[in-house]
Amino acid sequence: MLETIKSPKDIKKLNIDQLELLAEEIRTEIITTTLKNGGHLASNLGAVELTLAMHYVFDAPNDKIVFDVGHQSYTHKLITGRQKEFASLRKKDGISGFPNHKESEYDTFDAGHSSTAISLALGLARARDNNKENYNILAVVGDGAIGGGMSFEALNDAGEAKNTKLIIVLNDNEMSISKNVGALSSHFANLRATHSYIKGKKRVKNVLQRINQSGKLVSLFIHLRNSLRYLLFGETIFDAMGIKYLGPINGHSLKDMIEILIKAKEYQMPVIIHAVTQKGCGYTPAEDDPENYHGVSSGEKSKKKAESFSSTVGATLCELAETDKKICAITAGMPLNTGLNEFASKFPTRFFDTGIAEQHALAMAGGMTKGGMKPFIVIYSTFLQRGFDQIFHDICLQEAPVTICIDHAGLCGEDGATHQGIYDLGFLRSMPGLIILEPRDNVEMKKMLQFASKADKPVAIRYPKGNCSEIVGEIPFEKPCWDYLARGGKGSVLTFGICLPVGKRLAEELNLNLIDARSLKPFDEKVLLEIADKPIFVLEDNVSVGGLLEGVLKFYSDNKVNVKVSGFSLKDEFVRVGSVNEQMTENEIDFEHVFGKIKNEIR
Ligand SMILES: Cc1ncc(C[n+]2csc(CCOP(=O)(O)OP(=O)(O)O)c2C)c(N)n1
Structure with missing residues (x-):
């Protein structure tokens, strides 16, 4: 069925049974691709139904969905015209593991950092209202991300924006990457405990509805129920802040999610839907160990190298x-x-x-x-x-x-x-x-x-994500200073971190010193003066602003030393998806590029 979904319009034709089938196909696709390419497995598996329900009830891209962190947006990608490209997830020139406005008009904002969605969504809502436009805005936030300071600041603001229509979908799986922490997470635990209590009340309400057609008993009951919940569990933090709380609800029930989203649409004020989900849902290893399956590396099921x-x-x-x-x-x-x-x-x-x-x-x-x-x-x-x-x-x-x-x-x-x-x-x-x-x-x-x-x-x-360098130096680290990793007569390569292996090859090929600038502040001024009689090549996997290159140039300028310095830093562009090696090549700080540029100066 997944192949027939070219845009969210196609899922609106489906009934609940068909939607459930689609959810299963999406899960299979997410599991297969993520285990192969790497990515956020457990978070995505927990958000399949709530994403389908949002697209079912709302009309993206006219209605806007804002994902927090964005690491749960694979279902969204799969049903917004990116199924074919999904195999290229997280590969060079492929699709991103996060929402990306350059990739699709359905991706309202780029994301990757946590706790931004409520602010972005509120900003969008204020712009909409200012322009007298009429569309819906949803912010999807995890129970981890909502504990971040920016989320609190945004809720504080939204609570006073009483006539601002905004729907927050709280995806509560009790986990951040690890077990969620903090007082708010205990509050959610209390609210989740009301789930079974409310289910019981719902049954009572149905019975009342049958025996009292006028509805008076029912509304009296709803009033009593809310009062009782308040007495038992206290007011929700959201209600206290002026944000209508709806839930808790089973975030894997398409029927319940669709119903509650339709209800939320009616409110002319900020509303929060508390959806309870399971991280890793549908893939037993991830359900059993959601922490390790939060993100997986390509081609392996679990990671963390012993010697990292x-x-x-x-x-x-x-x-x-x-x-x-x-x-x-x-x-x-x-x-x-x-x-x-x-x-x-x-x-x-x-x-x-x-x-x-x-x-x-x-x-x-x-x-x-x-x-x-x-x-x-x-x-x-x-x-x-x-x-x-x-x-x-x-x-x-x-x-x-x-x-x-x-x-x-x-x-x-x-x-x-x-x-x-x-x-x-x-x-x-x-x-x-x-x-x-x-x-x-x-x-x-x-x-x-x-x-x-x-x-x-x-x-x-x-320190880098990658493995340690195996290059041996001369001076064991005791205090901030640099180290010679190779001695040569034609000049010096000055570098650090993951660029050291490139530096080593350059030093070997071109008879250069290789210097590990392992103290990035303070610099080793003695070494800088020692090497100043020959050309210096500075190499860094860092933006040039404020990096090693700029600092070295400033040192020589301040000290009026006339020396030839060539620099290789990252381009003034946002780094694109790809492996580290591909990113180095794209930024022309790999061996071939640097060698090509400096060989004539040396020889
Ligand atoms: C500012 C910031 N800090 C840390 C992270 C790393 N990070 C990515 S996802 C995540 C956990 C998010 O938990 P939650 O919002 O509950 O989503 P879930 O993965 O449980 O679905 C963390 C800590 C981040 N993306 N941004």
């Missing part, structure tokens, strides 16, 4: 915390991905998962230092962007000895533009007093963490 940088961070922090009782670890909703699960079980009182709340987590870390703790906070580079002001205001300005471990720094591959770690260097290098390090292997990672544990100022340690 993330696992070294986790293991080393455990070692350090064993002897130093002030050390604590913080994650913003990603304990598994950041390698902190072991720390969480070994030191539960010194482990803090704030939920998807990077800004709060960073400021909280700053606060902890004043009380004498030694926090290590682990965040992916791309999500650290959320916390720039907290790094400035609550950490660096306070000279707070927080260590920020920045996972997924540099090019990251298949998740596309929203997930690359290519901006942190620029914004972090602008912070006075912040030490920024990048290890090339696990041994250095350990040493850098040890160094940070003793530091009396903020330290950032950034």
